[in-house]
Every structure is written in C-alpha cells, then in structure tokens.
Amino acid sequence: MSDTLPVSHGHDASALSHIAASVAARSPFDGAAHLRLTVAGRQVGWLPRAHAQILRTQDAVPAMLGEPHDGSVALLPRCADFATRSEALAGLARWLAGAGHVRGWRDELFAVTPALDAPAFATIERAAARFLGLLTFASHMNGIIAGERALWISRRSAAKAVDPGMWDNLVAGGMPHGSDPLATLVRECDEESGIPPALAQCAEAHGVIEVLREIPEGVQWEAVYAYDLLLPPDFVPHNRDGEVAEHRRIEPDALLAIMADGAMTVDATLVTLDALNRRGWSAPGAPRA
Template sequence: MANIWSNWSDKMLQLLRRMNNFYLPGSSCTTCLRFEVAGEQVGWVPSKVASILTHYSEVFNPPRDGAITLCQNLDSYSRRSEAVDAVLQTLRKEGSLTCLKGWRDEKYEVMPKFCDTPLMCMERSATSLFGVKRYGVHVNGYSRDENGELRMWLARRSITKQTHPGKLDNLAAGGLAAGISVKHTMVKECEEEACIPADIAETARPVSTVSYTYEDEEGVFPECQFVFDLELPSEFQPRVGDGEVQHFYFLSMDKVKEVLVSNEFKPNCAMVVLDFLIRHSYIEPDTEPHYQEFVAGLHQTL
C-alpha cells in the first residue's frame, strides 16, 4: 500500500508542475512581452503573438522595453475593448490561431488584480494570446453516507465540451464572465449543471483559491479559481442539467484520491480536489512527503 500511495504522490507532483510549467526553466517566460494597459501589466504576450499584433498599428504600439501596449487614443474601457475585439474578429476570420476556433462570445474582464477596476474586456478564447488572468468558480460537493463517512460528488463532462470532453470534473464549475459576481456564478453553475436549487447552493462556503500558470501551443494561461465547499443533504442527488455534464458519481474519499491522478481527471479540477483533501486532513504533512510542494503548487501567482 505504501508503494501505491508513493506512486500517487509522485503523479500528483507531476500534475502540479505541469499546471505551473510557465515558472519552470525552459518556458517562454523569458521571451514573453508584458501586456500593459494604462501603465499596468495585465498579462504576458508570447513573442509569436507579438509579431502578429505589430500588423495592427492602429491598436497596438510597436514593442518597447519588453512590453506591448495599446495606442494612446484608446483611453477608456469601451474604446480598448472595442478596438482589441475588432482585431480579434479579424484574426478569427483568418483562422491561423487555433484558440480562436473555440470562440465563446463570452467576455472576461482584464485588470492587474481581481480587486482592481477592469481596464477592458476580452473574448474568453483569446485571453491566452495575451496571458490575461482568467477567473473561475469551482464547487466541491460532498455528503455523508449511511455510515457517516464523507463522500464526494464528481461530474463527468459531456463528450461535446470544447475542452477536456468526457473528463472527470468538480460538482459544478464555470468561468467568471464580465460583470458577474463570484457568488452569482457559483449559484448559477450549480443550478444549470447539477440542478441544485438556489437555496441549497447558497449554503456553499467560500474556502480558498487555487492559482497556477501554464503554457501550451495556444498561449499562456494564468488562472485563479474561487473554491467553494458545498455539503449537500444526504438524501439529495445532483441531476444532469444543461448538458455540460453527462453523469455524476458519489465516491469514497479513497476512490476520489485514486482517480485524481488518472488520465480521467481534468487537471485544474484535480487541483481543486487536492486542495479539499488537504483542508479536510485527508493529506497530512507527517505522511505526505510532498505536502509543502503540494500547497505551494496550488497557490502560484505572478
């Protein structure tokens, strides 16, 4: 058994490193340009994207001092948003950037920190081109079984999802769209994805954030997930709602831990569950050799 969990520990550490690969030696971090708006850094632009943006001189200034900036006349939220969106619409039609093929018609706010006033908004699928931080809401749903043991509800994503189709997921989750609050998003996703009534969803407790930055062929992904714990009544069972989920499972914590490092799990959702396991003492520093690295890997911020 010790060897099994040691192997588990190593796999989880590998997952965390993969989800934070922007910080590792050999990443594009050293070659990215800062994306600055109104004098504030709000993201990272990969060099190959920067070379494309130089063709749109009416919106983007030529790179200078390691930064990409917007033209001076774009001096308001609406002007910035509209000008950048026009460029993105053109790039979308050209079809050369893979990430824009997943266009969502959903806007994300752009700001240095979550507590700051948004400087502009941007199409969700384009945020990786600018390394803009994306925010989301994830809900750990759990109940007690007939023996009083804690068990967790997990969802399996629909095979029609644009990203990670068919993978295991948290009970409910969703991106934080422009102008929508964290709590409203949490309640909405619970209702839409798992048919959880608002009066139950509103009992969820905000407990943590999980932050990480990774890169792949589509760009840079700094992300922060607002995490909620929702203890459901023992007699309640979530139901498939809007079609983003195909099935729900009610698993023992040992089984949850087992599937967490499998290829079945959506990686950032596995991080949210790992955070739950640590906070509820299913993983402890005296028995987990990578405990400190786990905690650090869940809270990496630029």
C-alpha cells in the same frame, strides 16, 4: 494563495507524488517566452511572444501593441478608455476566430483587468482571452456528501472546446465581466448540477488558487476561487446546460487515482486536493475526518 505540490521520483512514490508529477508535467511556463501584457502600466496578461508576432502582422485592428520594453508590451496604447478598447478587442476577437487562432466562441465577455477588485480596462470575448494570456477568474466547488467520506465530481462534455471529456469539480465556471465569485458559483450550480440557489448560497469559501501555465490556446493565468458545499446524502446532481457528460459519486481513494492518472483538469485537481487535505482524506485509506 498558490498551491505548490512536492514531486518525488522514487519507485515508491505516493499517490500525492504522482498527482504532483502529473500537475507539473501539464503546467509548463517559460517566462522568457512571454511578454508582460499591460494596460495603463498595469499587467493584465502574459502574452506569448509567438502570439505577439501574429498581432503585429494582422491588419484588422491597427496599433494593437506598443513597442516591447523590459519584457513588457502595452495593449492598445492609443486607446484611452473602456469603450474604445472594448470595441477594438471585439474586432480582434472576430479576426482571431476567422483566422483559426481561437475556437469555442462563447458570446460571453471577460474583463481585461489586473485584479478582480480593480476596474476593468476593457472586455473581450472569452474565447480570445487565453490567446492573449489574460488574467481570468473562475469559481470551482467541491460537492461533499454530508456525513460520508465521498464527493460528487463531473465529467466535461466531449464537445467542450477546452479539456473535453476530462474530470472536473462538481461545479466549475469562468467568471464573466460584471459577476463575482459567489454569483458565478450559484449560476453554475444551477446550470451544471441542478443545485438550487438557496442551497448553493451555503457554499463555504476556501481561498484562491492561482494557475499559470502554457496551454495550446496560449496561457491559462487564472485566479480560481475554491468552495465546498455539503450536499444531502440523497441529492443526485443533474446537468441542465449540456456541458457535463456525467456525474459520479466517488470516494477519496478512487478520486486520488483519477488525479494521479492525469484524468482530471489541472485547476480541478488543485481545488480537489485542497478539500481532501483539509479533511484529512488525501492519504490513500485515510479514515474519516
């Protein structure tokens, strides 16, 4: 599913309208400025035309792109299998990093694929995925404090390559090739918030939110798998991988203010609003559901 929020421009705009305006302002996308990136006739990304020009002029990996046709362009049209495509994309990622076009090298592979349940055409270093505008996948989790009208959220480390220092869901992580939404979530729960696997496995799935927007790195086209987890009132999260600067226990009104200020990432804002709406907590001052 894809969340769309109404925007009000009146002087008495509600917190939700301010949030919608913030999300819209941070989520531009001009289809005409991009090419549908395809492999074997299936779309795997939205390639910025400016990045297509960079790919055509680099000489590290020959024949990276085919000729554009009807707004689409083929990726590695001369490569016919997973291994050769992956090898070529590994070389491209190294060249992009060396030329300064991508940053935040992860040593983590993402799938090049048209859908989560489709076989991957190749893999690529995570840091290069958004340069190509590839479809990626992530798991995000709202940490709900059981029996209370409150949540836990986290602040991203200032050292993060993407959205440093911004507020995020309690747990959020990209899905590497070969993983799945729940396995990704359980791993990230342990690393980011010290949530044991037995508890993380109890997370409730609440659908998929699609994000498509232009960002400085290229394009974020991501299917975000949303989860809620009820946490014991005495549970206090603790970070184990250095990617979280702090955790905060917060009530909905204060959380709405953070989102209205644009201080939370776009994807986390959408996942959080989904949870608040389901609980009847999205209006300031709303009583406990």
